[in-house]
Amino acid sequence: MSEPSFLRVAIPFEGASPLGWLAGQDHAAKLYWASRDGDFEVAGVGVALRVDSLENAMLHLRDGDTERYFYGSMRFDDRRAPDDIWGPFGKACFMLPAIELRRVGNKCQLIGNGTYFDESQRDACIQSIHENLDGVVRANTSPTLALATVGPGTSFPDWPRWEQAIASCLTALEQRHLEKVVLARKKTYTFAHPKDASHLMQRLRESAPGAYHFCFQLGGELAFLGASPEQLFMRDGLHIDTESLAGTRRRDVDEERDTELANELQHSAKECWEHDLVRQQIESALHTLCIDHGVKDQRQIIKLPNVQHLRTRFSGVLREGISDEDIIDAMHPTSAVCGFPREKSFEPIAHYEQFDRGHYAGPVGYVGAKKSEFAVGIRSGLICGNQLHLFAGAGIVKGSQAKAEWDEIDHKMRIWTRLLE
Numbered sequence: 001m002s003e004p005s006f007l008r009v010a011i012p013f014e015g016a017s018p019l020g021w022l023a024g025q026d027h028a029a030k031l032y033w034a035s036r037d038g039d040f041e042v043a044g045v046g047v048a049l050r051v052d053s054l055e056n057a058m059l060h061l062r063d064g065d066t067e068r069y070f071y072g073s074m075r076f077d078d079r080r081a082p083d084d085i086w087g088p089f090g091k092a093c094f095m096l097p098a099i100e101l102r103r104v105g106n107k108c109q110l111i112g113n114g115t116y117f118d119e120s121q122r123d124a125c126i127q128s129i130h131e132n133l134d135g136v137v138r139a140n141t142s143p144t145l146a147l148a149t150v151g152p153g154t155s156f157p158d159w160p161r162w163e164q165a166i167a168s169c170l171t172a173l174e175q176r177h178l179e180k181v182v183l184a185r186k187k188t189y190t191f192a193h194p195k196d197a198s199h200l201m202q203r204l205r206e207s208a209p210g211a212y213h214f215c216f217q218l219g220g221e222l223a224f225l226g227a228s229p230e231q232l233f234m235r236d237g238l239h240i241d242t243e244s245l246a247g248t249r250r251r252d253v254d255e256e257r258d259t260e261l262a263n264e265l266q267h268s269a270k271e272c273w274e275h276d277l278v279r280q281q282i283e284s285a286l287h288t289l290c291i292d293h294g295v296k297d298q299r300q301i302i303k304l305p306n307v308q309h310l311r312t313r314f315s316g317v318l319r320e321g322i323s324d325e326d327i328i329d330a331m332h333p334t335s336a337v338c339g340f341p342r343e344k345s346f347e348p349i350a351h352y353e354q355f356d357r358g359h360y361a362g363p364v365g366y367v368g369a370k371k372s373e374f375a376v377g378i379r380s381g382l383i384c385g386n387q388l389h390l391f392a393g394a395g396i397v398k399g400s401q402a403k404a405e406w407d408e409i410d411h412k413m414r415i416w417t418r419l420l421e
Contacts, residue, residue, distance in 0.1 A: 008067065030223075045098065156186045184409075224377075281335055
């Protein structure tokens, strides 16, 4: 099949909240992305084009159009076959929405996208775009409050199996010459009726400020969404920013105790060592990708609503010809979500978790000709019918204790569970 040509129509659309607008749209396919700094926010409905790999998305950006973006996510481990609930997302899923409400700073535009394969189809494509834009509902819907679940969430693995898995993993660390393996838990909640992903996204954004917020809904009852604090990378031309985010302590409502926990984190040999593993991996990747790179901000405490982390930020200038695919291949997954050494960590993760991570902890974001940005898809969940599957993980190293790692995951999930319990 020949490659499609693209058309875009953009009109000013002020006075609307992209997320509130999205919640009021009656479409099976929806997407949402908001950058961590709050300057770039997109809500999209319908599908002008969907592709199944980052490579294919990049092929459709070769014309140099700097205002066209594909939004989507990728599997944590694309070497494993997806299970039934993750199957529709494939190894990767990137979408150019038929309609997007895009906010850049204080400027909002309503954008219609279309594709055609033959010049004789161009006029019909333009007409279809205008009809789509004319049919847009100007809505600003507030989140629904009814999120009650049927019973408590179910953890997989449960506590006895988790305790056993940690004990076995600690033995495996010694036997397989691994320094760290990140093990995740899945917690499943059941609702009386399916929940709208965009309404849940509204609540999640309120619960977890200062994060990347994303939602990719493939159908009315299937959506991947989350609030990730962790940047994988941001590219603007040849400039790249990235970060090491690893090392965790919970937050406390008492200010004095919260400060004590931050000091513990700052001076913990275990947490600083885990942080430095990620830092070394990123510096090694930047050395390969860049002609020049360095530390932008030295290690510091980042406070989130439920947890606090250690973060070091980097910036660099990419070598000519380096693509976003090259960057992801070099950087994903970091030891913050996988382990160290990286290639040795996939097998124990699959063995001890015994569930499919799917796109959890994979790259999530958008790709464009001039600018791309990806987060790490953590603090995320999958809506599948009337169930919500939550995912979070913890780094297992020599000396790790099963109860402490279980509690750390509970604290990471708290941005979700306080909405549900």
